Amino acid sequence: MKRMRREIRLFLMIGCVLALSRSAGAGGKNVAAGRLTCFERGIPVARESRLGFRPVDARVMRWAAGDDVDGTGRAVVELTPEHRSVFFQAGIRRLYLLSGSGRYVPGGADVLRFWVRIPSGSPLLSKTGERTFGVWTYHWKPGDEHVGGPSNRGLATDSMMHGYAEFSFRPECSGRWIRVQLSEKAFQKQRDYYHWYAASGVTAPYDFWATLRQVQFVSLGDGDAERADWELDCLGLERRPRLVEVDPSFHRAVAPPGGEIRVPVRITNPTSRDRSYRYFISSALGADRETLYQMVWRTDSLVPARLAQRAVKAGGGVGAVRLHDAFLRPVGYKEISVRAGESWKGYVVHRMHPGMRTGAKKISFSGKNFSARRDTLMTTLIFWDPHEPMSGDEACLINPGSNADEPGHRAPPGFPRQEPPPPGWRSRDVPLHQPGGTFVSMIRLGEAA
Structure with missing residues (x-):
C-alpha cells in the first residue's frame, strides 16, 4: 500500500513537471x-x-x-x-x-x-x-x-x-x-x-x-x-544580431519654445570587430499624436486627424536637431568610429524656436468639435554601418528614401533652410535590413517661460 502511494506521488510529480514543461514551451513558442x-x-x-x-x-x-x-x-x-x-x-x-x-x-x-x-x-x-x-x-x-x-x-x-x-x-x-x-x-x-x-x-x-x-x-x-x-x-x-545600439533609445520632455535641449547618448558597438557608423536625423513638427488619436476613435474616421495636421500646418525635414560629440562640437558628416565592444558618447541637440508653436486651431467633423496645436517636435536619429556587406537578397531591394530630405520642400517654422545631406548620408542610403541603432525624442512645446 505504501509502495502504491509512493508510486502515485511520483506519478503526480512527474505529471506536474511535464505540465510545467509544456506550459513553458508553449509560452516560449508564443513570445x-x-x-x-x-x-x-x-x-x-x-x-x-x-x-x-x-x-x-x-x-x-x-x-x-x-x-x-x-x-x-x-x-x-x-x-x-x-x-x-x-x-x-x-x-x-x-x-x-x-x-x-x-x-x-x-x-x-x-x-x-x-x-x-x-x-x-x-x-x-x-x-x-x-x-x-x-x-x-x-x-x-x-x-x-x-x-x-x-x-x-x-x-x-x-x-x-x-x-x-x-x-x-x-x-x-x-x-x-x-x-x-x-x-x-x-x-x-x-x-x-x-x-x-x-x-x-x-x-x-x-x-x-x-x-x-x-x-x-x-x-x-x-x-x-x-x-x-x-x-x-x-x-x-x-531575431538578428545588432551592429549598433543606442542608449537611451527614447527621450520625452516638455520645453519652452526657445533655447536648446541636449540629450546625452551613448553609441555602442556590440560586435567583435571595429566599426564606423553614419547617421541620419529628421524631425516632424505638428500636433501631438494622442490628440490626433482621440479625434480618430471619437469619430471612427481618419479625416479629422488629417484636417488637424493641415490646420496647424504640420511639416518636417532636417536640421532642427543635430548630433554633437562629448565636447559639444558638431559631428557633421564624419563617420563615427567605435572599437569592438566599446562606446562613443555625444549629445542630441534640439534647437527650439518660438515660431514652432501655434495657438489652438479648431476642427469640426461629423458634428464634433476638436482643437489642436502645432506643439510637438518628434525626431528620429538612425545609425548604421555602411561598410557591412549586403547579401544578394538584401541588394535586391531599392530604398527610395523619405521625403524628410527631399530637396526643394519648404522648411517648417524654426527649421533651417532645407539642404539635403551629401551622397551616402541620405535617407535612401539607410539599409532596410540592419536592426537597432535608433533614437527617438518627443519634445512638447509649452508656453514661453
Whole structure:
C-alpha cells in the first residue's frame, strides 16, 4: 500500500513537471520570434484568435505545392487594381502577432522576414527605384481598448500607430526567391506624419515588433496595370544580431519654445570587430499624436486627424536637431568610429524656436468639435554601418528614401533652410535590413517661460 502511494506521488510529480514543461514551451513558442505561416496546408484564414489573411484576401490568393522555400507550399498572390493589397492578422483586433495573444512582450524580434518571387516584367520591379511595393504595419498600444471597440472587431485598426515601408525590387532579381528582411529602419513614415523616418517613432516608447497586430502587403505600381502577380512564402518575425545600439533609445520632455535641449547618448558597438557608423536625423513638427488619436476613435474616421495636421500646418525635414560629440562640437558628416565592444558618447541637440508653436486651431467633423496645436517636435536619429556587406537578397531591394530630405520642400517654422545631406548620408542610403541603432525624442512645446 505504501509502495502504491509512493508510486502515485511520483506519478503526480512527474505529471506536474511535464505540465510545467509544456506550459513553458508553449509560452516560449508564443513570445519567441519565428514563423507566422509557411503555407503548410493552404492559405491560412484569420478567424477569431487564429492568424491568417482576411477571408476577402484569400480570394486573390491560391495555394501551390512544390517549388517553394521549405517544401511545404507557397501562396500565389494576384493583386488587381480593384484589390491591391492583402492583410495578415487575427480575426480579432486586440491580438499581437509576436506573442500570438494579448500579451505585450518587448524585445522578441528585430526584423520582419518573408520570401517573395516576382516574375519578369512585373510592375513591382523598377530600374529607377520608385515605390512599387509596400509593407504597412498596424500597432496596438498596450491597454488601448479603443482598438477594435467593444466587439474587438471594430473599424479602429490601430492606436494611431501605423508604419509604412515602401520600396521596389531590382529587375535582375526577378524569377527567383528573394529573402526580404525589414528592420524598423525600413518604415519611413507614420500615419499623418509624412516628413518622418524610422519606425521607432511610430510606436515610441513601445517596442515596434511587440505592438504589431497586422501587416498589409500592397502593390504601389502603376494604377493602370491589370494585375501584379507575385509569390509569398514563410512569413515570420526573427531575431538578428545588432551592429549598433543606442542608449537611451527614447527621450520625452516638455520645453519652452526657445533655447536648446541636449540629450546625452551613448553609441555602442556590440560586435567583435571595429566599426564606423553614419547617421541620419529628421524631425516632424505638428500636433501631438494622442490628440490626433482621440479625434480618430471619437469619430471612427481618419479625416479629422488629417484636417488637424493641415490646420496647424504640420511639416518636417532636417536640421532642427543635430548630433554633437562629448565636447559639444558638431559631428557633421564624419563617420563615427567605435572599437569592438566599446562606446562613443555625444549629445542630441534640439534647437527650439518660438515660431514652432501655434495657438489652438479648431476642427469640426461629423458634428464634433476638436482643437489642436502645432506643439510637438518628434525626431528620429538612425545609425548604421555602411561598410557591412549586403547579401544578394538584401541588394535586391531599392530604398527610395523619405521625403524628410527631399530637396526643394519648404522648411517648417524654426527649421533651417532645407539642404539635403551629401551622397551616402541620405535617407535612401539607410539599409532596410540592419536592426537597432535608433533614437527617438518627443519634445512638447509649452508656453514661453
